[in-house]
Amino acid sequence: MSIASEFKEFAMKGNVVDLAVGVIIGAAFGKIVSSLVGDVIMPPLGEIIGGVNFSDMAAHLGKDPSGKDVLLKYGAFLQAIFDFLIIAFVLFMAIKGINRLKKPPPAAPPPAAPARSEVLLEEIRDLLAKRG
Secondary structure, three states: OOHHHHHHHHHOOHHHHHHHHHHHHHHHHHHHHHHHHHHHHHHHHHHHHOOOOHHHOOEEEEEOOOOOEEEEOHHHHHHHHHHHHHHHHHHHHHHHHHHHHOOOOOOOOOOOOOOHHHHHHHHHHHHHHHHO
16 A cells, blocks of 8 residues: 555544644634633733733843843743633533533443243252252
8 A cells, every 4th residue: 555545544534634623623712712811811810910911021131142132021921821721621611511411321231030940940959959
């Protein structure tokens, strides 16, 4: 089998296509969450804390050889942490909902009752064992 035909067979499997769709939706969802955190959550949180703009939070480390400021932008890092926490929580809730929708595997049927002739034979055996 040639490499091209193997790759075609691999790419056409359902799992690969599902994964590709998931990655594309995940990227779009990430942009939505980043906007939610950066534009909706962080500004009011900054106001509550005391008029702080998280995206501007940085520590000055010095200057590079061209004279530009070297900054440690920990505010952007905090926003990335909030992004991650929101995405993780939403994924947790989605997976929890999906798992709830899945039907539990069918319970094993109870063992069938022995036939009437077997029950009678067992009773006869037990009576003979008591006698002898």
